Amino acid sequence: MMRFIFSLFMLFFLSSSSVSFAYQGDYGDRFDDMVESMLFRDSAMETAEAIRDKLVSEAPEMDEIGLWRLLWTGDERSRCSAAMAIIDRIFPEGDPSRWEDISGFVLPQEIPRVLIALDGFYVALTCLAHMEDGMGLAGLLLELMADSPRGRYLYIVNPPEEMAPVIEKVASSVGLIGDWSPLRTWGHLPTASPVRGYISSNRALSEEMQFLDNWGTPRSNGPYCWDRVKGKIYRIKDPDDPFWIIGGK
Incomplete structure (x- = not known):
């Protein structure tokens, strides 16, 4: 927990521009915006740890797949925890912001752990935005993800359709600097699903699918691919492979 607090402190107080969106207005307006954002962060820091600890303590003792299934059922409080x-x-x-350090699959379903974590991130933003005193923690989580350039692009600038208004609401409510409107929406929740079927690398490229490496983490290339539009994950197998199986339907 102390490492989490320290990372937030380093991110929000030693860095004046964790998000590289373009600033608007003259220097005076930008300075006022920065002061307002710093005041929000200071206030949010005072309550975020306690809210986070309480929610985590309320979650049942389950494995990762069990917790992931709880994201889509029950009341908002239990989903948030x-x-x-x-x-x-x-x-x-x-x-x-350290999503790229996550690796592995939840077995035997073969669901990428990084996508389970991403679903947790999105559901937390959604639920916290509706909770009393939860908006500050939502804002901190949003800026932490934005501290990763790839995370900002893939998951904030190009979020699932359901998340675009949530991200804008959180950013606006807590006074985050910059333009947080999406470039486009890309797919729907949940992001995680089991690996099923095979498709060729050419099809994955032509349909702008996200490749996953051997550990299920989004990379520029790999033996798996994630079709964000359809919410499916496939293995890559090219037609010149003697064991080629047509799939991906």
């Missing part, structure tokens, strides 16, 4: 437990357990030191 499951989401925060996933963030705490899967993201290294509970820091969403």
Whole structure:
């Protein structure tokens, strides 16, 4: 927990521009915006740890797949506690900006752990935005993810359709600097699903699918691919492979 607090402190107080969106207005306006954002962060820091700890403590003792299933059932409070437990357990030191350090699959379903963590992140934003005193923690989580350039692009600038208004609402409510409107929406929740079927690498490229490496983490190339539009994950197998199986339907 102390490492989580320290990472937030380093991110929000030693860095004046964790998000590289273009600033608007003259220097005076930008300075006022920065002061306002710093005041929000200072206030949010005072309550975020307690809210986070309480929500994590309320989550049932379950494995990762059990917590992931709770994200889609039950009341908002229980969904939020499951989401925060996933963030705490899967993201290294509970820091969403370190999503690329997550590896492995939940077996035997063969679901990428990084996508389970991403679902936890999105559900946490959604639920916290509706909770009393939860908006500050939502803002901190959002900026932590944005501290990763790839994370910002893949999951904030190009979020699932359901998340675009949530991200804008959180950013606006807590006074985050910059333009947080999506470039486009890309797919739907949940992001995680089991690996099923085979498709060729050419099809994956032509349909702008995201490749996953051997450990299920999004990379520029790999033996798996994630079709964000259809919400499916496939193995890559090219037609010149003697064991080629036509799939991906």
